[in-house]
Amino acid sequence: MRFGALEAGGTKMVCAVGNEDGKILERVSIPTEPPDTTMPKIYEYFCGKEIAALGIGCFGPIDLSRESKTYGYITTTSKLAWRQYNICGYLKEHLNVPIGFDTDVNGSMLGEATWGCAKGLDTAIYITVGTGVGVGVLAGGRLLHGMQHPEGGHILIPAREDDRYSGKCPYHGHCMEGLAAGPAIEERWGKKAETLADDEKVWELEAHYLAYAVTNYIMMLSPQKIILGGGVMHQEQLLPMVRSKVDKMLGGYIRTKELLDMNSYIVAPSLQDNQGIMGALKLGMEALDRAD
Ligand code: ADP
Numbered sequence: 212m213r214f215g216a217l218e219a220g221g222t223k224m225v226c227a228v229g230n231e232d233g234k235i236l237e238r239v240s241i242p243t244e245p246p247d248t249t250m251p252k253i254y255e256y257f258c259g260k261e262i263a264a265l266g267i268g269c270f271g272p273i274d275l276s277r278e279s280k281t282y283g284y285i286t287t288t289s290k291l292a293w294r295q296y297n298i299c300g301y302l303k304e305h306l307n308v309p310i311g312f313d314t315d316v317n318g319s320m321l322g323e324a325t326w327g328c329a330k331g332l333d334t335a336i337y338i339t340v341g342t343g344v345g346v347g348v349l350a351g352g353r354l355l356h357g358m359q360h361p362e363g364g365h366i367l368i369p370a371r372e373d374d375r376y377s378g379k380c381p382y383h384g385h386c387m388e389g390l391a392a393g394p395a396i397e398e399r400w401g402k403k404a405e406t407l408a409d410d411e412k413v414w415e416l417e418a419h420y421l422a423y424a425v426t427n428y429i430m431m432l433s434p435q436k437i438i439l440g441g442g443v444m445h446q447e448q449l450l451p452m453v454r455s456k457v458d459k460m461l462g463g464y465i466r467t468k469e470l471l472d473m474n475s476y477i478v479a480p481s482l483q484d485n486q487g488i489m490g491a492l493k494l495g496m497e498a499l500d501r502a503d
């Protein structure tokens with residue numbers, strides 16, 4: 212059986228067709244322009260591909276409440292052309308297949324839980340640190356939704372005393388995303404994050420904020436694994452620093468077998484950057500089972 216997968220991002224839309232083993236058979240990438248331009252191209256890609264269902268891992272915030280009139284919409288995004296846009300409705304109307312819909316980070320979490328390093332786990336989190344910070348949560352073997360979906364990228368974090376930067380989040384100033392996403396690094400230090408690789412103080416501070424957030428997620432959710440992805444994590448020096456800072460911040464309070472081996476507890480994604488699109492594929496498979 213063939214399934215469609217759409218990884219809907221703020222800069223590009225990755226469209227793919229895959230099978231129930233998570234194998235991606237073909238894919239294209241379409242730049243994210245306003246919906247009038249972009250959505251017909253997505254439809255054109257999937258049209259005639261004989262997909263049984265489509266899964267969408269989408270940038271947010273999105274409406275996931277099935278009782279809501281705006282279920283399947285992208286809601287209060289800063290990308291104005293996409294605000295209150297009915298992305299599921301458009302694809303449902305044009306493709307007429309079951310559609311699974313979730314956040315991009317929940318998608319990546321699901322990809323890792325189905326075919327990657329979180330397979331078989333009860334509770335895990337996937338954190339992406341890129342243009343924003345997002346957190347996908349697996350709890351009790353299922354993606355956590357609650358009211359909508361967690362917004363773990365916006366947890367409030369005190370600025371470290373040596374950090375004079377006020378934070379970039381328009382809602383909270385120095386929340387996690389406001390302090391530690393790629394654009395915050397760029398604004399604080401005056402250069403793009405990817406050009407700061409050799410500046411140790413940049414990554415020591417970044418690791419501090421990441422560890423602060425991760426420690427709070429550990430206290431709150433008791434995850435069995437923590438996966439850290441996104442563009443900023445391409446800085447390979449970050450992961451070991453985060454592990455050691457988390458260990459210090461936990462202060463020996465929690466004693467579990469997982470925490471004894473930080474190298475396999477806090478990890479990079481395991482699916483060669485396919486975790487998002489594979490997760491979207493799985494969202495499609497689940498939608499077919501539910502006949503959404
Ligand atoms: P998005 O979040 O838009 O899907 P990315 O995960 O690639 O895309 O994140 C983009 C952000 O990551 C930008 O702010 C960019 O500066 C930063 N970034 C990308 N590559 C690197 C790198 N090698 N080192 C540090 N930061 C990077």
Ligand code: ZN
Pocket residue numbers: 364365380381382383384386387388389
């Ligand atoms: Zn915020």
